[in-house]
Amino acid sequence: MELEHERDIWGDFKKGDWHAYTLLYDTYYKRLNNYGYKFTRDVALIEDAIQDLFVKLWTNRETLGEPSSVKNYLYKALRHALFRKIKTQRKFTLAPTENYDYTFELSWHDHLVVDEDERELQRIIKDVTGKLPARQQEIVYMRFYEGLSYEEIAEIMSININSVYKLWYKTVDNLKDALRHLLCVLLVYCVSRTGTEG
Structure with missing residues (x-):
C-alpha cells in the first residue's frame, strides 16, 4: 500500500x-x-x-x-x-x-490454492506470460499488477512513451492467440464453478 x-x-x-x-x-x-x-x-x-x-x-x-x-x-x-x-x-x-x-510470477492469493481448476488457470497464465520476452513480461507486470500508467512505466523503464506504446502493442499481439485459449479455459472454469455452487 x-x-x-x-x-x-x-x-x-x-x-x-x-x-x-x-x-x-x-x-x-x-x-x-x-x-x-x-x-x-x-x-x-x-x-x-x-x-x-x-x-x-x-x-x-x-x-x-x-x-x-x-x-x-x-x-x-x-x-x-x-x-x-x-x-x-x-x-x-x-x-x-x-x-x-524477468520472471513472471502470479500471486493472486495469499492462501494455498486447493482447487484444481484454479491451479490449471494459474499455470496457463504463467505459461502464456512466461513465453513473452523479458521486457514484455515486465510491462504486463507493471501495467496489470502494479496498475501503473504508460507514463509511469516509461519513467521506470527509462524509455520514451512511444516506446512503451510500441512495446505494449507487441505484447498484445503476442498474447492474442494465447489469450483466446485462456478465455475459453476461464469460461469453462466459471461455468463449472457456477454449476457446483448453485
Missing part, C-alpha cells in the same frame, strides 16, 4: 527525519523486493541492492528532487541498481535495455 501523504513524508525524510525514512523503507521494502525478484532469483543480491538504494537515499537526501511518485522513483532506482550489480557480478552480459531475465 502506498503512503497516503507520501510527498509530506518524502519532504520530512529529505530534512533528515529518521522516522519518515524508516516509514518509506517499511512501506516499500516488500514491494521492491518482489519487483527485484522479477529480474533475479538471487535474494541476497536483491536485498543488497535495496539496502544500497536506501543508504544512498539517506546519504544524498538533501540533494534529491521531488518525484511525482515515490513508488515509481524507488522502482526505477532499484531497477538501475540491480542492473549495475548484476553486470558487475558478470551474471549479466547484455545491456539492460536489450535483454534480461
